[in-house]
């Protein structure tokens with residue numbers, strides 16, 4: 001009898017262990033953490049829709065500082081909780097925390113975008129995904145933007161740069177630099193996606209893309225007449241145009257090295273190809289990721305060079321030497337030359353740091369996660385704050401000074417992330433830098449520019465750009481100096497009495 005009851009007890013123990021196994025596993029996975037961690041410090045306040053406007057229309061550093069401060073004296077530190085855009089959120093303002101979310105524990109944080117925006121770009125675009133689909137698509141996008149591929153684009157990029165500069169200079173008009181740079185970066189996007197594209201298609205894509213772009217940051221109501229609704233319809237038209245282009249390319253059976261070629265040639269291990277929708281969404285995704293970011297970045301470079309005549313003169317000397325070695329600009333730039341512009345390259349890096357075009361990014365915790373003794377609950381948003389890190393005096397001394405020489409020494413690990421970090425880091429970073437270097441080369445060797453108006457400061461829309469998109473006038477170096485043609489050209493933020501001196505300085 002005793003043996004039977006011991007046996008029974010053992011069976012019960014065995015069964016209860018077996019049954020509780022999934023529960024224990026869940027505990028270990030974090031659904032019910034065995035150890036109770038506390039939430040990060042910070043005040044949740046009320047979920048507050050008005051924050052959307054604040055977040056995207058003011059200096060993110062000021063916005064985050066108000067979130068990071070309990071009173072005028074107490075700052076929470078590198079990790080703090082708050083509500084943002086109506087969601088509970090943990091903000092991370094240290095290089096280690098950013099690395100934790102984006103690199104070492106990236107599998108615990110998925111990308112997250114509002115559904116309204118996902119619909120306009122297309123749900124198959126790689127940056128909405130995680131895991132296998134993302135890895136596959138990323139490989140294709142990365143290889144179409146790899147140094148070996150983009151080096152072949154240099155002559156085409158040069159053509160686009162020179163034709164843009166010529167048209168600004170010959171028009172004699174004041175241009176909105178950011179707006180013109182948007183057109184320029186759109187053309188480069190088209191070039192890297194399609195290689196050569198028929199003019200008619202390019203025009204149709206541009207027209208409809210512009211409508212999508214306008215509606216992207218508008219209030220997402222799908223009611224006829226609203227900017228969002230118009231964008232939604234234009235996005236549908238973009239799909240039709242892209243399907244036509246895809247069909248034509250398939251018929252021609254050409255094996256191209258551009259992004260469309262990579263997307264069309266893809267086959268998984270089961271022989272499965274990508275659908276037209278998957279291809280279209282990723283084309284729009286890349287155009288979208290490339291356009292405003294690069295346009296804002298190059299606009300800032302022009303502003304920083306313009307504001308520092310000594311630096312501009314030094315960059316000009318570096319570029320003139322290359323220009324002369326190319327027979328006074330008769331020979332095209334080579335890849336090696338674009339890799340050997342030490343000062344100009346440092347200007348590019350410092351512009352990326354100062355402007356911090358992508359000030360932060362969003363992820364969502366896919367499970368309860370513990371970071372340095374704090375709990376990040378499942379479903380909460382997580383925001384690594386790139387701009388705060390780039391502007392932290394602990395990592396960059398006098399962070400508000402534009403000083404390219406700081407890049408003579410490599411920044412500390414994970415303190416410089418203008419293109420993000422980890423599995424979602426920007427695959428277009430080399431192309432963006434190449435565009436900037438080529439544009440600077442032609443601009444400073446053959447053209448000059450003066451900024452018009454006296455407003456200084458930053459506008460957020462949502463990317464940071466100089467006020468009013470940096471209104472400027474361009475002219476050819478060989479033509480008459482600006483004083484004779486435009487009496488209203490002033491330097492940003494300078495009093496009228498200093499205008500003449502500034503204009504002279506502008507002409508190194």
Ligand code: HEM
Nearest residue numbers: 127289290293294297357358361418419420424426428432
């Ligand atoms: C100065 C210009 C640019 C900046 C500052 C920039 C910045 C970034 C950043 C920070 C990310 C990561 C976002 C995150 O982790 O959530 C990103 C992703 C991305 N960028 Fe860029 N970018 C620039 C230009 C470009 C260009 C020229 C292209 C393509 C031609 C491009 C294509 C992409 C794509 C496809 C992704 C998503 C990658 C993924 O999810 O795997 N970007 N970019």
